[in-house]
Amino acid sequence: MSADRPQGTRADHPDTPSGPVLVAGGAGYIGSHTVRLLMERGVETVVLDNLSTGHLAAVERLGVRWEKVDLGDAAALAEVFARHRPKAVIHFAAKCYVGESVDQPAKYYRENVSYTLELLDAMRNAECRDIVFSSTCATYGEPQKVPITEDHRQVPINPYGRTKLHMEHMIADYAHAYGMRYAALRYFNAAGASPKGDLGEDHRPETHLIPLVLQVALGQRESIRVFGDDYPTPDGTCIRDYIHVNDLGDAHLRALAALQHGAPRIVANLGTGMGYSVLELIEAARRATGHRIPHVVGERRPGDPAQLVSGGTQARDTLGWVPKRAELETILEDAWRFHRAHPKGYGG
Numbered sequence: 040m041s042a043d044r045p046q047g048t049r050a051d052h053p054d055t056p057s058g059p060v061l062v063a064g065g066a067g068y069i070g071s072h073t074v075r076l077l078m079e080r081g082v083e084t085v086v087l088d089n090l091s092t093g094h095l096a097a098v099e100r101l102g103v104r105w106e107k108v109d110l111g112d113a114a115a116l117a118e119v120f121a122r123h124r125p126k127a128v129i130h131f132a133a134k135c136y137v138g139e140s141v142d143q144p145a146k147y148y149r150e151n152v153s154y155t156l157e158l159l160d161a162m163r164n165a166e167c168r169d170i171v172f173s174s175t176c177a178t179y180g181e182p183q184k185v186p187i188t189e190d191h192r193q194v195p196i197n198p199y200g201r202t203k204l205h206m207e208h209m210i211a212d213y214a215h216a217y218g219m220r221y222a223a224l225r226y227f228n229a230a231g232a233s234p235k236g237d238l239g240e241d242h243r244p245e246t247h248l249i250p251l252v253l254q255v256a257l258g259q260r261e262s263i264r265v266f267g268d269d270y271p272t273p274d275g276t277c278i279r280d281y282i283h284v285n286d287l288g289d290a291h292l293r294a295l296a297a298l299q300h301g302a303p304r305i306v307a308n309l310g311t312g313m314g315y316s317v318l319e320l321i322e323a324a325r326r327a328t329g330h331r332i333p334h335v336v337g338e339r340r341p342g343d344p345a346q347l348v349s350g351g352t353q354a355r356d357t358l359g360w361v362p363k364r365a366e367l368e369t370i371l372e373d374a375w376r377f378h379r380a381h382p383k384g385y386g387g
Contacts, residue, residue, distance in 0.1 A: 054292060054293045054296045054297075054358070054359065055080040055081075055082060055292060055296055056077075056082060056126075056127060056292060056295035056296040056298075056299055057082070057126060057299060058077070058082040058083035058084060058125070058126060058127075059083040059084070059085060059123055059124065059125045059126060060077060060082055060083070060084050060085070060125060060126065060127050060128070060129060060295070061085050061086075061087055061119070061120075061123065061125035061127070061128045061129075061167075062074050062077070062084060062085070062086050062087065062128075062129045062131065063087045063088070063110060063128060063129070063130045063131060063132040063158060064087075064088055064093060064130070064131030064132030064133070064173075065084075065086030065087065065088055065093070065098065065103070065105065065129075065131065066086060066088035066090060066093025066094055066095065066097050066098045066105065067088070067092060067093040067094075067097075067131055067132075068229065068239075068240050068241070068242070068284065069131055069173065069229055069284055069287055069288065070086070070088070070093070070129075070131040070132075071093075071094070071097040071098070071101065071238050072233060072238055072284045072285055072287070072288045073129060073131070073287070073288035073291050073292070074086060074098075074101055074103055075101055075233065075238065075288070076285070076288045076289060076292055077292065078101065078102075078103060080292070082292075084103055084104070085103070085104045085105065085106065085119075085123045085125065086098055086103050086104070086105035086106070087105070087106050087108050087110075087119060087132070088105060088106075088107065088108075088132070089107060089108060089109045089110075090107060092134075092242070092243070094241060094384075094385040095385075096385040097238060097385065100237055100238065101238075104123075106119050109154070110132055110150075110154035110155070110157055110158050111149070111150070111153065111154045111157055112157075113157050113160070113161070116157060116158065116161040117161055117164065117165075119161075120161050120162070120164070120165035120167065121165065124165070125165075125167055126167065126169065126299070127167065127168075127169035127170065127171070127295055127298070127299065128158065128162060128167060128169070128170045128171070129170075129171045129173075129291055129295065130155070130158065130170055130171065130172045130173060131173045132154070132158075133150070133151045133155075133173070133202070133203070133206070134146060134147050134150050134151055134199070134202075135175075135199065136199065136246060137177070137197050137199045137200075137342070138246070139199075140197055140198035140199035140202070141197055141198060144198040147198050147199060147202045148198070148202055148205075151199075151202035151203065151205075151206060152202050152205045152206060152209070155206045155209060155210075156209060159209065159210065159213045159219075162219070163213065163217050163219070168218060168219045168220055169219070169220050169221070169295060169298040169299060170210060170219065170220075170221050170222075171221070171222045171224065171291050171294045171295045171298070172206065172207065172210055172221060172222065172223050172224065173224060173226075173291075174203050174206070174207055174223045174224055174225045174226075175199075175200065175203050175225055175226060176225050176226065176227050176308065176310070176347055176349070177195055177197070177199055177200035177203060178193045178195050178200050178203050178204040178207065178225060179191050179192070179193055179194070179195070179200075179225075180192075180193070180194040180195045180196045180200060181194070181196055181344055182344055182346065182347065185314075185346045185347075185348050185350070186312060186348045186349060186350020186351075187308065187347065187348065187349060187350055187351070188308070188350045188351045188352075189225070189306055189307060189308055189351045189353050196342055197342060207223045210223065211223075211304070214303070214304065220298040220302065220303050220304065221298070221304060221305070222291075222294035222295070222297070222298060222302075222304075222305035222306070222307070223305070223306045223307075224287075224290060224291065224294060224305075224307055224308075224309050224354075225306070225307070225308050225309065225351075226282055226287055226290075226308070226309035226310065227279065227280040227281070227282055227308070227309065227310035227311075227347060227348070227349050228247075228248075228279045228280060228281045228282065228347075229282060229284050229287055230247075230249050230281040230282065230283060230284065230370045230374065231249075231281075231283040231284050231285065231364065231369075231370040231371075231373045231374050232284065232373045232374045232376065232377035232378075233284075233285065233373070233377070234285070234364075234373055234376075236373075236376040236377050236380050237377070237380075238377070239374065239377030239378065239381065239384075240284075240374065240377070241381075241384030241385050241386075243384075248263075248279075248317065248320065249281070249320070249324070249370070249371065249374050250374070250378065251263055252320065252321055252324045252332060253324065253328065253374060253375055253378045254378075255330070255332045255333070256324065256328040256330035256332055256375070257378060257379070257382050259382070261333065262332075262333040262334055262335050263321060263332060263333070263334045263335075264334070264335055264336075264337045265317050265318070265321075265334050265335065265336045265337065266317075266337055266338065266339055266340045266343060267336070267337070267338065267339035267340070267343070268318075268336045269339075270339075270345040271345055272316055272345055272346065273316065274316050274318045274319070276316045276317035276318045277316065277317055277343055277344070277345060277346070277347075278314040278315065278316050278345065278346040278347070278348065279314060279315065279317075279320075279346075279347050279348075280310040280311055280312065280313060280314050280315075280347060280348045280349050281311070281315060281320075281367060281370055282309055282310050282311055282349075282362060282365075283362060283363075283364035283365065283369070283370050283373070285363075285364055286309075286360075286362040286363060286364055286365070287309055289360065289363070290307075290309050290354055290358065290360045293354075293358040293359065293360050294307070294358060297357065297358055302357070305353070305357055305358070306353065307351060307353035307354040307357060307358065307360075308349045308350075308351030308353065308354065309349070309354055309360075310348065310349025310351070311349065311362050311365040312348065312349055312350060313348070313365065313367075314346060314347075314348040315367055318334075319367075320367065320371075321334055323367050323368060323371055324371055324375075326368070327368060327371040327372050327375050328371075328375055
């Protein structure tokens, strides 16, 4: 472990969980930012990641203990739980590309659903009872009302969303039958980067709008494609709710602390409640970067809802969670700081 990692104490942050905490998928985008918050608050932390989409550079920069293990390897999981004896799990490990899930549903049901079953069994066998699960607003499917609250019906429209909903159901059933406690956090569009500029978003391939827009500003793309400008929104482009990755991490810590203080079940949306259209985001990125960022309009993508905006209050009411970096300009400035310093992601 790095000798110069930031130190903190649980007394500094009353909403901090006690450890050891095992972070599955802790080398990934949201996972690595959450790991940093845990470590800054003095929580003993262990990352479990097979690096299929996570980044070794992220865990090395954090100086965190980590295990290269597949969640599907039951024997390896049992050994990790026996050696580290975690009190709780934060579960980020999952495949997350909608298009890929349509083309390769077997991969998604195997690595999202069946691997989560292995993780739950490992927890049960080790008497580790608390889990915070990284869910998604994709479980709601095509919204019947906007903003979307936690009581909105869950009818996902693609295999990715369906696997996440299956994972929610499995965790809830294990909690009911085996005395576990859980939080399912359904978040909207994760965005931004560490304000320090050393952790950020690096997907291969990249499909998220903000990194793609910033690639245009970096000269890596000629323009950004806008998928449809004829939606029933003020400027005709899709509207999304962007939530800073550090605020997501803070919500996970608060949820785990609440479970450890006796809350049996937490279900909450994580979003700002503010929606921005694709064109509004591009214009904000022009201001943040000082680049022109040309865009071209293409056809709609199948399955893109016109609006996805969080309207839930459970995170605020239950966890006292209020996003601190909610402004789109702040999100873009943080993301730009990372991408400008790392134009090839963690590879350079």
